[in-house]
Amino acid sequence: MTKSSAPDELVRAVEVVGRGGRALSDDIAHEIAADRLAGHRSPIDDLGPRETEILRMLASGMAAEEIAGALCLSPKTVQNYHYQIKAKLEAKTDAHLVWMAVGSGLVSFS
Known part of the structure; x- marks a missing residue:
């Protein structure tokens, strides 16, 4: 909105x-x-496979702890990925990350 x-x-x-x-x-x-x-071209195209996977999960509403469990990673590792993704995409907020993920077709809200 x-x-x-x-x-x-x-x-x-x-x-x-x-x-x-x-x-x-x-x-x-x-x-x-x-x-x-x-x-x-979407800036998301420059992310690595793991970064893309984590962004998709974050944008779908999953918490870092849920992502960590699903991917057999520590929550701290997921938080580090989250920070790196925001930096690479120059996103200031998580809402901006979601907007970018939707815009690239990575996630859908239909």
Whole structure:
């Protein structure tokens, strides 16, 4: 959701998230689609396989401890990957990471 999202869209998003779903505002979805159609290369393409896997799991809502258990890594290792991914992608927040993951098609919220 963005600051420009309509109030009714925000209410629907809260309801969807409250039921365990995921919400993506229309304006962000349109921007992502426009980037894809224009053939823009995603910065995510520069990540290694393990970094991509961890980003996908983070963007899907998994906690570092869950990812660590699933990949047989220590939580600290997952946190280090998380930090490295943010640095490589120049993402300031986790929300920005999720936005990038959705934009690249790494995760979907449909």
